[in-house]
Structure formats: C-alpha cells, structure tokens
Amino acid sequence: MAEFALELQGLEKTYGAARAVDGIDLQVHTGEFLTLLGPSGCGKTTTLGLIAGFFPPTAGEIMLAGKPVAALPPFKRDIGVVFQDYALFPHMTVEQNVAFGLRMRRLPKAEIKTRVEEALSLVKLTGLGERKPLEMSGGQRQRVALARALVIRPTILLLDEPLSNLDLKLREDMRVEIARIQRKLGITTVFVTHDQGEALVMSDRIAVMNAGRIEQVGPPTDIYEHPASRFVAQFIGRMNFYQGRVMDDAGRIELVGGNVISGHDAQELAAGTTVHVAVRPERTRISKDMPAAGEAVMALKGRVSDVLFLGAAREVHVQYQDGRFGCVELPNNGAPVPVAAGDEVWMSADASCCHVLPA
Ligand code: ATP
Numbered sequence: 001m002a003e004f005a006l007e008l009q010g011l012e013k014t015y016g017a018a019r020a021v022d023g024i025d026l027q028v029h030t031g032e033f034l035t036l037l038g039p040s041g042c043g044k045t046t047t048l049g050l051i052a053g054f055f056p057p058t059a060g061e062i063m064l065a066g067k068p069v070a071a072l073p074p075f076k077r078d079i080g081v082v083f084q085d086y087a088l089f090p091h092m093t094v095e096q097n098v099a100f101g102l103r104m105r106r107l108p109k110a111e112i113k114t115r116v117e118e119a120l121s122l123v124k125l126t127g128l129g130e131r132k133p134l135e136m137s138g139g140q141r142q143r144v145a146l147a148r149a150l151v152i153r154p155t156i157l158l159l160d161e162p163l164s165n166l167d168l169k170l171r172e173d174m175r176v177e178i179a180r181i182q183r184k185l186g187i188t189t190v191f192v193t194h195d196q197g198e199a200l201v202m203s204d205r206i207a208v209m210n211a212g213r214i215e216q217v218g219p220p221t222d223i224y225e226h227p228a229s230r231f232v233a234q235f236i237g238r239m240n241f242y243q244g245r246v247m248d249d250a251g252r253i254e255l256v257g258g259n260v261i262s263g264h265d266a267q268e269l270a271a272g273t274t275v276h277v278a279v280r281p282e283r284t285r286i287s288k289d290m291p292a293a294g295e296a297v298m299a300l301k302g303r304v305s306d307v308l309f310l311g312a313a314r315e316v317h318v319q320y321q322d323g324r325f326g327c328v329e330l331p332n333n334g335a336p337v338p339v340a341a342g343d344e345v346w347m348s349a350d351a352s353c354c355h356v357l358p359a
Pocket of ligand 1: 046
C-alpha cells in the first residue's frame with residue numbers, strides 16, 4: 001500500500017498573471033482528515049479542483065495512492081466530491097441521486113440497492129429515499145450529497161465548504177456528524193473551509209493557506225498553540241500582537257513599552273530582529289497591581305477602554321501606551337470583572353504563552 005493516499009508535488013495553477021495555486025507540496029495519510037483552511041481567494045477550491053481533475057495544473061503532479069493522476073480525467077480518479085451547493089439532480093429521487101455513480105459504473109441492480117440503503121443509513125436518511133431533493137431541508141440535502149459521494153467507496157473524499165449553506169446550529173451538528181462518519185469509514189478526506197472553528201473541531205491536520213501557498217501544516221492543537229507566522233496566528237483564534245526586538249543570542253526579547261522576556265515560544269532569531277510577540281486573549285491576565293517582576297512573565301501597562309459581556313466569557317479591551325488596543329478574555333465564573341473602563345491596568349502572561357514571530 002502507498003504511504004500516502006494523496007500527495008501534491010510542486011502543484012501550480014495560474015490564470016494569466018494570477019497564481020491561484022503557487023507551488024504546493026502536501027502529503028495526506030491514508031484515513032486522515034485534512035483541512036485546507038484559509039481566507040477567500042487563497043486557492044483552496046482551486047487546489048480541490050486540481051485534485052478532483054476538473055482542470056489541469058499548470059505545473060506539478062498529483063499522486064493518488066502512489067500513482068500519478070494529473071493527466072487523468074475526473075472519472076478515472078476514484079474520488080468522491082461534495083460541493084458547497086450539493087449539486088444534486090433535482091428531478092431524481094434521493095435514491096436515484098445516491099445510486100447515480102453506481103449506475104454509471106454499471107454495478108448489478110441488487111448491489112446498487114444494498115449499497116444505496118447502506119449509504120442512506122450511514123447519513124441517517126433511511127426511509128426518505130423516495131423524496132426529491134426540493135422536498136428536504138438543507139441539512140438533509142447535505143446528507144444526500146455526502147451519501148452520493150460515499151456510496152462509490154472512493155479512495156479519497158473531497159468536501160468543498162459543505163456546511164456553509166446551513167444555519168449555525170445545524171452546522172455545528174453536522175461538523176460532528178461528518179467527522180463521525182469519516183472516522184467510522186476511515187476514508188481519507190480533504191475538507192475545504194474558511195471557518196477556523198470547523199477546521200479545529202474536525203481535522204486530524206490543518207493546512208493553513210495564504211495567497212496560493214501553504215503557510216503551516218499540523219494538528220489543530222499545534223497550529224493553535226505554536227503558530228509559525230503572523231498570518232496563521234491572526235487567522236486561527238484571536239491574538240494580541242505586541243512589538244518587540246531580539247536583544248541577544250540567548251533570544252531575550254525587549255517589549256516596546258514593556259519588560260524583557262525569555263522562555264517564549266520562538267524559532268531562533270538573530271539579535272536585533274524586530275518581532276511581533278503574539279499572546280492569546282484567554283492566556284492574558286489583567287490586574288490593577290503590577291505583576292511580580294521577572295523575565296518569565298511579560299507585562300505591559302494600559303488603560304481599560306471597554307468591558308464586554310459575552311455570556312460564557314467577558315472581554316476587557318485595553319489601550320496600551322502606544323495607542324494600540326489589545327484584549328483579555330476572562331471566563332464567566334460568576335465573579336465580577338476586577339477592572340472597569342478607565343482603570344489603569346497591567347496585562348500579563350507567562351512568557352511560555354508568548355509566540356515570538358518575525359515582523
Ligand atoms: P473562496 O473561499 O472564496 O472560494 P478560495 O480560497 O477557494 O476562495 P479559489 O477559488 O481557489 O480561492 O481562487 C484562488 C484565486 O484564483 C482567486 O484570486 C481567484 O480569483 C482566482 N481564480 C480562480 N478561478 C479562476 C478562473 N477560472 N479564472 C481566473 N482566476 C481564477
């Protein structure tokens with residue numbers, strides 16, 4: 001068996017001068033749920049289209065189960081695709097929609113029947129096979145599209161923003177549901193989304209894309225806890241950024257308007273480099289008193305501009321001495337927020353929660 005279900009090698013797609021996909025190398029393990037995450041226009045859908053074979057790459061190769069497929073048409077690639085708009089056939093019943101790929105492959109009638117029943121049961125639509133897509137809810141249509149893609153037992157499943165047309169509650173349910181089905185079947189899946197929440201909940205690994213390239217690949221916790229660039233740090237979760245400068249070869253950082261820190265989460269950076277020190281709002285403390293001094297804690301002074309009530313949490317916005325703003329998230333544990341608008345305060349965090357990124 002090939003080591004990777006899918007491998008992208010130097011993949012490029014240009015439209016005139018525009019580089020929609022700008023040299024992607026990526027390996028997806030068999031059975032893995034990998035998400036391509038990034039803002040609108042970063043090249044996610046184009047990458048998925050290249051894998052599916054909807055259009056040819058400008059350069060590079062796509063290996064499916066160890067075999068090059070870039071020159072093959074879509075139907076020879078053994079891939080199941082679910083689109084954002086589901087692309088169901090409206091004149092066909094649910095059963096006919098799901099059976100379509102099997103009929104094209106000329107499977108015996110009895111086997112088609114069994115496999116369609118299995119697929120509908122998997123997505124919890126047993127008994128609805130006679131309906132037409134328009135007689136169903138958005139969530140049910142989404143399940144039909146998933147059943148239609150899975151029924152052919154593809155080597156790889158491609159999902160292009162399949163949840164974006166659903167309302168919030170349903171979207172949250174379907175996240176869990178799709179991840180459950182994927183794990184049950186062990187099917188290698190590439191999922192495209194611009195929604196970081198979906199990516200964090202569903203993925204084994206996330207590839208964060210920016211301007212046609214992959215900025216970082218890793219498990220959700222790694223990407224969240226150790227972002228490799230400012231782009232990744234601000235795209236996933238929320239982040240405060242402070243300016244700083246590397247002081248010496250030991251990597252100590254002098255914060256603008258703050259103290260000196262060491263023991264932070266940083267790659268090796270040369271002395272004199274200007275850096276961003278990134279700290280998550282939920283890892284930041286706030287107090288009226290100056291925190292105990294020392295390089296293991298970063299500390300900055302500011303003034304509270306707003307306190308927001310979010311239900312499960314409260315958010316304190318602070319303006320620093322240089323005029324910029326940052327934010328502290330406090331869980332709502334029932335205790336009152338210890339500061340109020342107008343207070344002069346200290347924001348602090350353990351240096352180990354400070355991600356130092358090149359500016
Ligand atoms: P979204 O989340 O909005 O769907 P995306 O990350 O999927 O965005 P793509 O649709 O892959 O992004 O597009 C990447 C870039 O390539 C964009 O700048 C887009 O305008 C451009 N592009 C995509 N398809 C074409 C095309 N057929 N002709 C010209 N430019 C294109």
